[in-house]
Amino acid sequence: MTVTLRDVTIREGAQMPGREYDVEARVAAGRALDRLGLDAIQAGFPAVGETDRAAIRRLAGETDASVVGIARARTADVDAALDASADVIEVFVPTSDRHLEHVLGKSREEMVAMTGEALDRARDGSVAVHLTLVDGFRTDPAQLAAVFDAFPSVPTITVADTVGARTPDHVRELVADLRARGVDGDRLGVHFHDDLGVATANTLAAVDAGATTADVSVASLGERAGNAALERVVVANAVDGDGDGADFDLDRSALVPACRATLDALGESVDPRTPVLGEAVTTHEAGIHTAAMLHDPGTFEPYDPATFGGERRLVFGPGSGRGSARALLERAGIDPTDERVARLLDLLAERGPMDEATATTLVDDEF
Template sequence: MGVSLRDVTIREGAQMPGREYGVDARVEAGEALDRLGVDAIQAGFPVVGETDREAIRQLSESVDADVVGLARARMGDVEAALDADADVIEVIVPTSERQLEHVLGESREAALSMAGEALDRARDGGAAAHLTFVDGFRTPTDRLVDAVAAFPSVPTITVADTVGARTPDRVRSIVSDLCERMDGDRLGVHFHDDLGVAVANTLAAVGAGATTADVSVAALGERAGNAALERVVVADAVDGAGDCAAAVDRAELVPACRAALDALGESVDPRTPVLGDAVTTHESGIHTAAMLDDPGTFEPFDPATFGGERRLVFGAGSGRGSARALLSAVGVDPTEARVATLLDRLAERGPLDAAAATALAESTFETPD
């Protein structure tokens, strides 16, 4: 069974403090994500305002992915999503006791009734209707199963770890239990990264039977963010079943994610996994010497597989092994004296990329005829 990846970058990112993504930025980001091949793009919360609605309208005309508008279990929210021409209206309703009491102020029965009416209106208006259980992972499994049973015609029901409170073993147990008691093909998951395990939770949930996963570029989202799209894809490709990685065009991963970030005016720390420049740049002497022969010696994956680029850097941090490898590559006998000379030159001129460092080695010594 394949996995459906739904991108929530735009909607979740816009909920971070100080963010105001305009229509053009959302459309540009959504089109980049569409090139990647995600199944759905959550472009906004239509009831919030015209920016969200217009972005959804434009994206629904320009992308192949389903464009999703979020709606609380309220008629006004659903009408706003219908007005925005959302392909999918995702109705959200709390299921945990805390959220029912302090957010919705309604009983469980009333909440599910409200959700049912909202879903009916979405379908009547011509949209596909999906459902998300807010704070679902802090809801007893028996009650989740009962809630799922109340909506037999909803094709995707997502259980959300709304406050990022769960860890992989617990997630695996809950999802396995749910899949034994409901149709796992309908089960989606949504994780926040408050404990730093949203990616691991997503992979655990998919491994346990969930077939839809919400992801966000560079983990953009409120508080600590969401499961990072690029990390889910790469981790699954490197050490998983490959279902998440198969859901998108791997060669477009890094370019599409960076294009989406650029469109939204977001950046990442150089050490950010997968997307950061530093994570595929190597200068350590031990590393570069070995990687000139076999790049996989000190990399978990080939960056080019995902549209990225490896950089070997030579400078003050380069060791004797790197210098010997550079000299050998240009046909110069790597004597100890020549190695020492080249290391001095690299320290003076570096950091240099592999091509420039090779040229320096060649120009420093006369090569044999």
């Protein structure tokens, strides 16, 4: 099953406290993301200001991905997105009882009417439209299905877990419920926040249950705890699916470089232990690990980093054990006697830590 990934890094990241991505930063990030072959890049909220509008205008003219501008279900917001020359206008509107009362201040019937007006305004501007249902995962499934029925010509309607309140079992249940009510999986998108730490798992669960579009963000950038991480969704699907997972139809070999380039463009960084993107994730020094990985890297890795444009690092130094020293000597064709192993361990402890190439050179020079 082919699943469309829509990146929300730029727009969601800009909503984090203290962030003010300028136009050049957004354009550079969008260019990096476009190298992945993503279907769409959500570049901003045009009604917010000229920075968002200018970034969308620039990117819409130079990316293969569709550039998305979001808009509340208000004609003024839609007009701002039209002025920004967005390829797609994604209208968003609350659907849960709580959000209808406390955020929108409208009845369900009024919400449907204003959504229809906003979508019509966008279509009048000859722009493709999508629709996102805010707090959708805390909305009664029957009411969600009614929105799908009310707007049959909208190709993608995204159900959002706006406050990150759901877990995979609930996600599967709701998606399955919508499918059972006649919602076409080809129209069903999902958007998850990571407040409970399960946005990636929720995305994979939704896809497994039949959703065919998913919003993702590099390194989970986004308000509060962020969103489902683009790189984690892609890698987890590839690894756990063992070839039978969803087809995300993007360039896997460009994943890590493109994500890191996006972070650089936005002035963001990640902890070294961050899954997939952190340097520590593919760095190994423990003696038992490096000894085995010199023979078979997959012994202590869930995937080959090179598959996704990353790089494995074996480190030798004070933490290396006899097994690692023995393996280094054997690879150089040197008999790993107890004396040589002990000497090499002393050298590694004295001169390390060092990478595999340097350790190999050390063996060649000293033995």
